[in-house]
Amino acid sequence: MRIGIKSHPVIKDIKILNFFQFSDIRGSFSRKYCENKLSKLNFKIKQINYSKNNKKGTLRGLHFSINPSKEKKIVMCLSGEIFDVVVDLRKKSKTFKKFITIRLTENNSLGLYIPNGFAHGFQTLKNNTNLLYFHSDFYKHSLDRGVNPLDRELNIKWPLKINFISDKDKDLPNINSKYF
16 A cells, blocks of 8 residues: 655645555555654654534645744545635745635545645535544644634635534634734
8 A cells, every 4th residue: 555645736845645445345455654754754653533514614734833833734534524624824935815615525546645834624515524634743722723624715615505613713814904
């Protein structure tokens, strides 16, 4: 089993991971992590999180960790489907405030590598959508931040009506606030 790594065409630091699957009459098998392959990304797992989402239209994010955290993430969809969004928050970057979107599904075997300096969020496109996150740093509540996923400046076109969003995420600051 192999894992393919390719730079996103718009924001090169975001990597699209292809977790190639072997399928036969019994089902399928794919490798989700390989230290040898992912060492190119300087990624060591410190925490693994699971996100269970019952209803389509659920919106989570856009979340990130501030310094001194150097958290990187690998995100993959185990079941269902998501519309995934990653926003560049690196002020000195040519792509500052730009974002990319990608659909991650249980069938397309894709994942995302998200380096430090980016906000991440998603909307579920199917009921019973479940995600797995690999993190390169431990979660610290005091370093947890976010950008409002409904920010008109970003103008993200979420594909479905937003049925579920936390008050915390609705109240996050906009990208042009003094916070950024």
